[in-house]
Amino acid sequence: MESISELYCAKQAPMAQRAKTIVGAVGWVFVGLGLALLAFGAWAIAPFSLKPFYVIRTAELVLKAPFTERMVIGDSRVSFAEAPSGSLFAGYGGATSRDLERVSGILCTLSNAQVTIALGINDTKPWEHDEAGSRRAFGKIVANCQRDHLWLSAIWPAEASMPPGGKAYDPVMTATLNAHLEALAQRAGARFMSAPQMQPNYTYDGVHFTEPVSHDYARRLAYPEQVLASP
Template sequence: MRRWINTIGWSIVTTAGLLLGFSAWVIAPFGPGFFDVLTTTETLVRAPFAKSLVIGDSRVQFAEAPEGVVFAGFGGATSQHLERLTRIVCPIAKGRVTIALGVNDAKRRGLDLAATGEAFEAIARNCARRELRLAQAWPVESSVEPSGADYDSAAIEAINRHLAELARRHQADLLGVPPLAPGFTYDGVHFVAPVSRNYADWLASAEAETRD
């Protein structure tokens, strides 16, 4: 009996180790920390059973997911960082998928809109389905310290135009940015608590713009 218990125990440990190792490879372009590996592992396990999956950056990471919705948020992630993740996760996700990336692609340091466009194109292909949503990036508050000035507002607008065009061409739904009152961030990019709650609801249940 003890032998069987030991065998089962080692099997569980080995499986967990393999899953963690695979998760680290999945987000290797992101250069992840251990927490990001755990987030990826949780996403891989839960995605096949979730009615809705949202893949995004720290804005998603800090938001509280409504019941039945899986939020996979990676602080600092760009579309290029998570394209490989969508290659693995989207095929096993049976429900709606929402992509909520873009603001980190607009950081002044390393800005490359051509590469961003290519990454979003790949993500749209990876996640192709009837219920694919592309969420436009909410703006930053450039005058709010310490982070607002690190982002290029014109680049965010350009990325959002590209997302709108991408949604049209791939017959995906587009989540357009709602009106935002000044003071919606506490550091220029991350949302104050009430706005973060609104953001979570927007990602999970907002009406998408009509497809062309």
């Protein structure tokens, strides 16, 4: 005759097997969801780059976007800046407005947050000049991100006197696109935030800001209404 312990173990074995099966199935579901998220992130950022870093970063942004109160979309200046509390910074180094048209629309669709668009400096590189394309991209981004609290940041100029990269950005194109952004904001009911007066040596390589300036840049982008309201 089987002992009580043997009977207990015999009854527990099928239950343990079922539990393992369920845990395994749940694990595969999460693996599948993770792969699907990465695939979506790759598609979203594909016009710009399929490098693993950008794909993973985009997947992370897709997950966080619905839960943030303030979102800033930009280039390396945004990615290098420390995001103030309560804000999500979607920065892609080297990206033009044309590169981020798709991912901007996706992030804005997923989020009801206040949005600041801080793109354009890379559009001013002579080898990236496509004024019509930049105008179209900015128009599409604004249309996709339309909301009560949408801000367009002026392109803060490169520092031409600062090597090695200061002269790689066209100041005429910068002024041209800034005029377009200001007019676009007025037409779309968004708000335009001009660049502050810059003091010499505000960059360390001609385009990327020194730490104090980067901190101020991040604060202005994340909380533009507070900055403009201050005396």
